[in-house]
Amino acid sequence: MAATAYDPNNIFAKILRGELPAHKVYETDKVLAFMDIMPRADGHVLVIPKTAARNLLDINPDDLADLAKASQFVAKGVKRAMAADGLTVQQFNESAGGQVVFHIHVHILPRWTGVALRPHTGAMENQDVLAKHAATIRSALEAMQAGG
Numbered sequence: 001m002a003a004t005a006y007d008p009n010n011i012f013a014k015i016l017r018g019e020l021p022a023h024k025v026y027e028t029d030k031v032l033a034f035m036d037i038m039p040r041a042d043g044h045v046l047v048i049p050k051t052a053a054r055n056l057l058d059i060n061p062d063d064l065a066d067l068a069k070a071s072q073f074v075a076k077g078v079k080r081a082m083a084a085d086g087l088t089v090q091q092f093n094e095s096a097g098g099q100v101v102f103h104i105h106v107h108i109l110p111r112w113t114g115v116a117l118r119p120h121t122g123a124m125e126n127q128d129v130l131a132k133h134a135a136t137i138r139s140a141l142e143a144m145q146a147g148g
């Protein structure tokens with residue numbers, strides 16, 4: 001079956017273009033990381049490439065490598081900032097695979113022993129809570145970039 005085309009009007013493309021707000025935690029010329037608006041755990045971050053790709057099936061392998069490297073860096077910062085015991089990393093492909101937003105993204109979910117994940121695309125989080133978690137995660141990532 002032919003691949004479905006990338007839709008430049010998806011929500012994350014709009015965030016990349018600055019047309020929609022987001023609580024950003026990390027940005028380079030290749031990637032952007034920001035808070036998930038309906039977090040499955042406190043500190044739930046999404047990492048996206050700046051390149052136009054729908055999911056794992058159409059992304060250029062070099063862009064995928066950049067996304068993977070950035071996801072590892074952001075994951076370490078999220079774990080540190082949120083004092084998590086571990087992390088769950090998720091990435092969904094097409095509707096049948098659970099994908100809702102069709103710009104490839106990696107979910108970084110901090111985990112604590114005995115704490116279950118909340119439902120996928122469940123409740124919208126309070127903006128002040130997202131801002132607070134974003135600030136904590138940004139600080140951890142800045143410290144890591146500074147060699148800390």
Ligand code: 5GP
Nearest residue numbers: 011022035036037038092098099100101121
């Ligand atoms: P997926 O496509 O991986 O199934 O899920 C998309 C994710 O994007 C969900 O976790 C959902 O909460 C999140 N999301 C949907 N719309 C927005 C939005 O406008 N802003 C942000 N920051 N996250 C969103």
